[in-house]
Amino acid sequence: MRVSLAPLTNDLAGEYGALLARNARHLDLTPAERHRTPAEHVAEWADTTDRNIRFAVLLEGRLIGRIDLNPVSPPKYSLGYWIDAHHTGHGYATAAVALATRHARDELGATDVYGGVNKGNNASVAVLHRNGFVHVADLGTYDRFHLPLDGGEPRNP
Template sequence: MPFEIALTDDVTLRELTKDDAVALAHSYRRNREHLAPWDPARPEAFYTEEWHKERLWAQVLENSTGRALYTVLEADGEVVGRLNLTDIVRGSFENGHVGYWLDTRFTGRGLMTRAIEALAAHARDALGLHRLQAATLPHNEASQAVLARVGFERIGFAPGYLKIAGQWQDHVLFQRLLHG
């Protein structure tokens, strides 16, 4: 059964489907400036429906194999955010990476806090993961506040960790242990 949970009366967190390509393209175009400082540099084609139609199947496949859980936040049929659990490693690690963004019109409502909390419970109870990790740019105080509210702890600093906005940038590393 696909993962889905109502976060509020008007916003649902649900598993990504192959039918989300058009809504994703619209959402990324609508939030292009808002996301630019926090995202990798994107080719112009990224903002088209065709780009998402051609590539969305890979994320849906990763969901079906248990290597990831790609989700969207949806309001009235519109994608208003993403919350992804990627790079799931099994065995002695039982770990996944959390990444997320929220439509500029929906920030400040506690939505991402609720979404990450729901994802963490699902990762623990349904997926059997032990640990979640996340990374933020040092100056992304809003994202760090969300992580703190849902029980992530700062565990380190990684120089030149990810190429964001066209430059290798430092990141603050966080983790949340799901089993005490």
């Protein structure tokens, strides 16, 4: 399994849009999200106000998903990700999360990474658990998980 991360760049916008459209039901996308053009993706990625660090999840060089690190309160980051429905269940999301958290620690100096998972998304909960995340809060429609990268105890911010 050769999973890697690469910056989500403009040259991937068309491929990304097609992958997103194929996964509209899997990701429960709104109609507006389903029909974004490559130019709209490029414009979203160019907007630096959210400061998200966006990565393409690649399997042997082919785009299979996305993972973001959101600098909520550096050195604390939140994590968001999705994998193509046809590529779930093979450990690719687990590998991508491991790569992203390693990047957060080694390149960004992150001390904490948090992840939120919608209720019922047991596959994503399992991905986080396999990467050492611990459940820290029930927030109604979703649960919060925490991975301390500084050797501290898991906590809710």
